[in-house]
Structures are given as structure tokens and as C-alpha cells.
Amino acid sequence: MEDRVRIRSEEVLSDDWAVLKKTVLDYRRRDGRWETQTRQTYDRGDGAVILPFDPQRSTVLLVRQFRFPAYAVGYREPLIEACAGLLDENDPETAIRKEAEEELGYHLKDIERLFAPFMSPGSVTERLWFFTARYSPADRISDGGGSPEEGEDIEVLEMPLDEALAGIADGRIVDAKTIILIQHLKLSPIVG
């Protein structure tokens, strides 16, 4: 693609929690014609997400938390999500182990890396690293809940995988990363 893209200018519109840039570029279309495009990119780094599964009891661990961007567009419930976090300079596996300890209160041993999709590639630069893990009640090390100093107020939920699947169908689970992981576990079960 590099011979089809020429950056003309780049402007930082906001450099705060994330970096929002406006880029003007020339793009050579498949028919050979060059055109000029303006595109904004929202960059707050990459993230990682995990859905732990207990094959003995067929349960998953999820979190429930207030998400202001969802509230801002009218969604009035806290979101049920898989445990996730930004990488913050760590490699994805280190980051997700840390996040599972902080948010879920579980020390996870058998972690499996799955895939790393772009979640909203038209505007957000983030790739999200997906993991599953096998867990058991013995892996619990604390109540979890996240870091109150960072404004986190996270409830830990344990539910049967089939109840999570039903939650997708009836609209209780509306977070994309969570839906992908629940469906993945159903398609590729972790066996005891």
C-alpha cells in the first residue's frame, strides 16, 4: 500500500487522554487515479481483553461498569463486559494478567492468545488483543474491582456461559469484544 499513500500534512487536534489527529493524504485508487482525503485518527494505544472459563462449572467471569460514552448517547445501564484494559507499555499478555488481577481479583495460569482485531478501523487506531483462560475458584486472590483512584468502580460477575449467550440474544450484553469472546468460547470450547 505504501506506493499508494502520500501524507501531505498532519495536525494534532487534541493531545489529552488520547491523541486526535487530522491528516491530509493523497491516495491512489484501484483505478490509478490519485485523490486527496482528509482523515481523523483517535489514538489511545492498544488494549487487551480476556474471558476466563471454568470448564468444571461451565461459568465465565465478566465485569459490570459505568461507561460514560455509552451513557452519553442514551444507554442507561452499566455495561457487562469481559475484563479489559489498555496495554500501558506492557506486552499484551503481561497487561491482561495484570488487568485480571486488578479488575477480577484472579491470578490466571493458563492463558491462550486468540487474535488482535481492529475494533473500529475507520477512526480508532486501536488493536485489541483477545485472550481466553481456564480458571477455577482456587485462582481467586482478591475481590477485584479495579482501582478507585483511577475512578474505576467495577463489579465482578460470574455466570454460566449459556446465560452469557442468552444475554447477547436478549440485549443485556451489548459490548462487541464481550460478544466476540462469548461466541468464540461456544464455537471452540475449553474442555476440562
Ligand SMILES: Nc1nc2c(ncn2[C@@H]2O[C@H](COP(=O)(O)OP(=O)(O)O[C@H]3O[C@H](CO)[C@@H](O)[C@H](O)[C@@H]3O)[C@@H](O)[C@H]2O)c(=O)[nH]1
Ligand atoms: N482521566 C481520564 N481517564 C479516563 C478517560 N477515559 C477512560 N479513563 C479511565 O482510564 C482507565 C482505563 O482503564 P483500563 O481498564 O485500562 O481500560 P478500559 O477503559 O477498560 O478499556 C478497555 O476497554 C475498552 C472498551 O471496550 C477498549 O477499547 C480498550 O482497549 C480496553 O480494552 C479507567 O479507569 C477509565 O475510567 C479519560 O478521558 N480521562
Ligand SMILES: [Mg+2]
Ligand atoms: Mg478495564
